[in-house]
Amino acid sequence: MSENNPKNRGLGRGLNALFEDDEVFAGVGEDGNASAPAGSNGRLTVGVEQLQQSQIQPRKIFEEDALNELSESIKAHGLLQPILVRPIEGEEGSYEIIAGERRWRAAQRAQLHEVPVIVRALSDIEALEIALIENLQREDLNAVDEAMGYQRLMNEHSYTQEKLAESLGKSRSHIANMVRLLNLPDVVLAFLERGDLTIGHARALITAADPEGLAREIVAKGYSVRQAEALASEAGGKDGSSSKAKAKYKKDVDTVALEKDISDRLGMRVSIDSKNGKSGKISVKFKTLDQLDTLLKHLSS
Numbered sequence: 001m002s003e004n005n006p007k008n009r010g011l012g013r014g015l016n017a018l019f020e021d022d023e024v025f026a027g028v029g030e031d032g033n034a035s036a037p038a039g040s041n042g043r044l045t046v047g048v049e050q051l052q053q054s055q056i057q058p059r060k061i062f063e064e065d066a067l068n069e070l071s072e073s074i075k076a077h078g079l080l081q082p083i084l085v086r087p088i089e090g091e092e093g094s095y096e097i098i099a100g101e102r103r104w105r106a107a108q109r110a111q112l113h114e115v116p117v118i119v120r121a122l123s124d125i126e127a128l129e130i131a132l133i134e135n136l137q138r139e140d141l142n143a144v145d146e147a148m149g150y151q152r153l154m155n156e157h158s159y160t161q162e163k164l165a166e167s168l169g170k171s172r173s174h175i176a177n178m179v180r181l182l183n184l185p186d187v188v189l190a191f192l193e194r195g196d197l198t199i200g201h202a203r204a205l206i207t208a209a210d211p212e213g214l215a216r217e218i219v220a221k222g223y224s225v226r227q228a229e230a231l232a233s234e235a236g237g238k239d240g241s242s243s244k245a246k247a248k249y250k251k252d253v254d255t256v257a258l259e260k261d262i263s264d265r266l267g268m269r270v271s272i273d274s275k276n277g278k279s280g281k282i283s284v285k286f287k288t289l290d291q292l293d294t295l296l297k298h299l300s301s
């Protein structure tokens with residue numbers, strides 16, 4: 001692979017490297033000429049109307065409260081971090097936002113007319129990877145967008161879970177668990193995206209036979225994660241099994257009689273469980289340590 005490939009450039013460091021004067025990035029020469037049509041090292045100040053949002057933006061939802069908070073900060077201190085952009089082919093003076101759309105939106109709310117940008121000549125693949133990874137590093141990215149970002153990098157750019165974990169500073173199990181969420185129905189993902197369900201709720205539904213129905217019940221009744229897990233377990237999995245189904249089977253008369261006989265002899269409650277009549281288990285319930293001692297003596301004699 002080329003050493004300019006973003007996968008080999010340590011994208012896990014985020015965008016900070018892009019704003020360093022001595023950084024060579026994504027096919028940009030050390031003199032900066034390839035990606036700097038104007039301004040030193042691609043740094044420009046442009047009108048907010050010259051920037052356009054990107055179709056590759058992983059983030060689909062921008063929280064109003066967070067935007068308003070950022071807007072107030074920009075009013076007080078200005079836009080401190082430049083927006084990363086690339087030139088739009090055939091539209092001179094226009095730029096596509098690669099990273100920083102949230103800042104751009106907030107800057108408009110703050111009624112800024114101009115914003116600082118870093119201009120880079122990026123291919124579609126490089127732009128997508130940077131946009132995805134920059135967003136995935138933010139803690140406020142919702143679980144669905146995060147999972148879709150991981151999946152997109154793996155599907156479109158041959159990332160492995162191990163490579164993603166290394167690049168993003170995440171554990172491999174975190175990557176795997178997040179991607180599994182995408183197996184849930186769209187209705188459940190919508191609940192998760194809006195914050196009606198947490199990741200814990202969603203994980204409890206992954207193997208459920210009717211995750212959509214259970215999700216609606218969990219949201220309607222405001223169940224906790226523990227309650228959701230219990231509900232999913234009781235309802236059963238995709239294989240049709242359930243804890244109730246496993247526990248409930250009719251014992252024959254001989255088994256019931258044998259249970260009573262042993263219980264009477266030991267003075268403790270005994271249960272014999274066998275689904276096929278050939279193998280199974282015996283459970284003895286003791287209430288005191290004296291009863292346990294008596295049981296152990298019977299077993300050893």
